[in-house]
Amino acid sequence: MDDLFFKKIQGGLIVSCQALEDEPLHGGDTMAKMALAAKQGGAIGIRANSVHDILAIKQVTKLPIIGIIKRDYDDSGVYITPTLREVQELMEVQVDIIALDATRSPRPGGETLEDLVTYMKGKGQRMMADISTLEEALYAESIGVDCISTTLSGYTAYSPQHQEPDFELLQEAARRIRIPVIGEGRINTPEQAAYCLKLGAHAVVVGSAITRPRLITEKFAVAVRGALNGKVR
Numbered sequence: 001m002d003d004l005f006f007k008k009i010q011g012g013l014i015v016s017c018q019a020l021e022d023e024p025l026h027g028g029d030t031m032a033k034m035a036l037a038a039k040q041g042g043a044i045g046i047r048a049n050s051v052h053d054i055l056a057i058k059q060v061t062k063l064p065i066i067g068i069i070k071r072d073y074d075d076s077g078v079y080i081t082p083t084l085r086e087v088q089e090l091m092e093v094q095v096d097i098i099a100l101d102a103t104r105s106p107r108p109g110g111e112t113l114e115d116l117v118t119y120m121k122g123k124g125q126r127m128m129a130d131i132s133t134l135e136e137a138l139y140a141e142s143i144g145v146d147c148i149s150t151t152l153s154g155y156t157a158y159s160p161q162h163q164e165p166d167f168e169l170l171q172e173a174a175r176r177i178r179i180p181v182i183g184e185g186r187i188n189t190p191e192q193a194a195y196c197l198k199l200g201a202h203a204v205v206v207g208s209a210i211t212r213p214r215l216i217t218e219k220f221a222v223a224v225r226g227a228l229n230g231k232v233r
C-alpha cells in the first residue's frame with residue numbers, strides 16, 4: 001500500500017468524536033478534548049462531524065481526520081455528507097479523508113454518489129464509502145472510492161438490524177474487496193474491535209462506546225435497574 005494515510009491507520013483504532021446538537025457534549029471545545037483523550041489513549045485517527053468540530057480538533061492533534069458533515073435534508077434519508085455542498089465544506093478545512101453515505105438511498109436534490117465520487121477524484125480528495133451491504137461495498141469499489149466502512153449496516157431498512165457489529169459483512173467485504181475495509185458500527189468492546197482486525201479490517205472506528213457518556217450510562221442504568229427487578233432489599 002503506497003498511500004501514507006492508509007499506512008498510518010493500518011491495524012489501528014480510530015475514535016469517532018461526535019455529539020449532535022441535542023447531546024450535552026455538543027461543541028467543538030468538548031470534541032477537541034475528546035480527541036485529545038483518544039489520542040492519549042492510543043487512537044491513531046479521529047472521525048469527526050462538522051467544520052466547527054474539525055477545526056477545534058485540529059488545534060489539539062495532528063492525527064489523521066476522517067471528516068463528515070451530518071446534515072438532514074427533508075426529502076432524503078441520506079445524512080452523512082449527503083451533497084456536494086458538504087463535500088466542498090469539508091475540502092475547505094482539509095481532512096485526510098471524507099466519508100460519505102454510499103448506500104443506495106436517493107440523495108437530496110437528485111445528486112448522485114457517482115457525481116460526488118467523480119468530483120472528489122478530480123480534486124485528488126480521498127474518500128471513504130459508508131455502506132450497509134456487500135453489494136453497496138462492491139459497487140462503491142467499482143466507481144473508484146478509496147476505502148469502504150461498514151458504518152451504515154443496520155441503518156438502512158434492507159440491512160440486518162443487529163445490536164452487534166456486522167461481523168459477517170466485514171469479513172465478506174474484506175475477502176472480496178481489494179481496497180481497505182474499515183470495521184465500524186456498534187463496536188462495543190475492545191474484544192470486538194480486535195476481532196474486526198482478525199476478520200480482515202484494515203482499521204476499526206469506535207464511537208459511542210468511547211465518546212458518548214449518555215449512551216454508556218444508559219446501558220449501566222438499564223442493567224442496574226434490571227438487576228433489582230422487583231426484589232425488595
Ligand SMILES: CC(=O)N[C@H](C=O)[C@@H](O)[C@H](O)[C@H](O)COP(=O)(O)O
Nearest residue numbers: 016151155185186187206207208209
Ligand atoms: C449510523 C451513523 O450515523 N454513524 C455515525 C457516523 O459517523 C456515528 O454516529 C457513529 O458514532 C460512528 O459510525 C461510530 O459508530 P458507533 O458509535 O456505533 O461506534
